[in-house]
Amino acid sequence: MRFSEFSAGMVITAGPYAVNEAEVLQFAKAYDPQWFHTDPEAAKESRFGGLIASGWHTCGIAMRLMADKVLHGSESFASPGLAYIKWPHPVRPGDALTVQATVLEVRVARSQPTMGILRWRWQMRNAHDTEVLDLEATSLFDLTPSPASPSVLPAP
């Protein structure tokens, strides 16, 4: 999508993303090696009764869905951050995740007319309609009007 296509109130959905145990373990071993993310047997005795994905993995999955569906081929070039993240329920192997993005605000930076600012809320749910992620992100778009601008290169 191009920056000009976003408007406040717009709702975009992407997914499903199928989560499997191998990926949960691989992510956790690299970035969040806590036993309830890395040891399926031990995790059966945890408060959640089984292996759960790292919250950062959950975020990565939402990002992947939105990158493929929305940001691919856009002028997106960075994010300054997020207003909040909530992980209301855990992601588990076998889950099929769908993300819903609601556009909250679309504007051009006052100080920089070539910078588009998108503020949007992402909510991700599993197939039981249980919410596993809720966040509010700001994304920046490069509106430099040059045909040679990298912002118009196709995403690989």
Add this chain to the structure above:
Amino acid sequence: MRFSEFSAGMVITAGPYAVNEAEVLQFAKAYDPQWFHTDPEAAKESRFGGLIASGWHTCGIAMRLMADKVLHGSESFASPGLAYIKWPHPVRPGDALTVQATVLEVRVARSQPTMGILRWRWQMRNAHDTEVLDLEATSLFDLTPSPASPSVLPAP
């Protein structure tokens, strides 16, 4: 560290974590396949003048450092979320990242005496002392006093 060892005002540092291009590309291809994270040549023409890591990868690196240094062997079992995330500057291949955690609040849940709540701020910097991440997280600890509790299992 055990939950009882945390106190407000405590500062904990961990790192450095050496970032290389292969890892930046691998993470981005899986979770954030935008061209400025996945294509080193095209990224030279971006606003940042070179390949930058996904912000989610930056978070994963901070998590890994804190998991190894602080949460390993603790009663940590989950996080309900984060108050905010800021990515003030990008992470690049070649960076050596160090995270500093400042404990903001340590308390036992009013409604659940076996749940410890830790609120802490993580700030990560590169070797030039440039801040690449700033977030405030809440972490939950299982204080169930049972020797068979999974909270006292060693991390794998």
